[in-house]
Amino acid sequence: MNGMDVDDMWFQQDGATCHTSNATIAILNGKFEGMVISRRGDVNWPxxxxxxxxxxxxxxxxxxxxxxxxxxxxxxxxxxxxxxxxxxxxxxxxxxxxxxxxxxxxxxxxxxxxxxxxxxxxx
Structure with missing residues (x-):
């Protein structure tokens, strides 16, 4: 994702434990600030x-x-x-x-x- 313009991009993932670890969420929040759809993300996916x-x-x-x-x-x-x-x-x-x-x-x-x-x- 380096070099990609993700300023207007939302990131969505499922609620798998490996996808919602503190380390993973920190990386996603750094790249998609305020635009993460996930368990423990900015928008909590059902x-x-x-x-x-x-x-x-x-x-x-x-x-x-x-x-x-x-x-x-x-x-x-x-x-x-x-x-x-x-x-x-x-x-x-x-x-x-x-x-x-x-x-x-x-x-x-x-x-x-x-x-x-x-x-x-x-x-």
Missing amino acids: PRSCDLTPLDFFLWGFLKSQVYADKPKSTDDLKVNITQAIAQIQPYLCGRVIENWTTRIRATMRSRGGHLNDIKFKT
């Missing part, structure tokens, strides 16, 4: 909400299906497949994922989910 996280409800499963389609035989093959699968993600696909995510957020709001006070929307 616990156990994989249905609200596009990386969890779509991207990891999609990439896994692409990466392992030809059953890589070595670590080098795996790395090549990962690089190729990520490079093949098209902008329209990302747009569809965001549309689906918006639908999930609206459904959560309609159900009056108690954790919604912790969600901040940023455009």
Whole structure:
């Protein structure tokens, strides 16, 4: 991330213990001051909400299906497949994922989910 302009970028991660250690949170706060969405971050991501996280409800499963389609035989093959699968993600696909995510957020709001006070929307 060195050399990247992250001044207007939010960083989101899940609540895994290794992701929320004091050392990790300190690094993230230094790089994304005031813009960390995580357990113990600036915005507390709702616990156990994989249905609200596009990386969890779509991207990891999609990439896994692409990466392992030809059953890589070595670590080098795996790395090549990962690089190729990520490079093949098209902008329209990302747009569809965001549309689906918006639908999930609206459904959560309609159900009056108690954790919604912790969600901040940023455009």
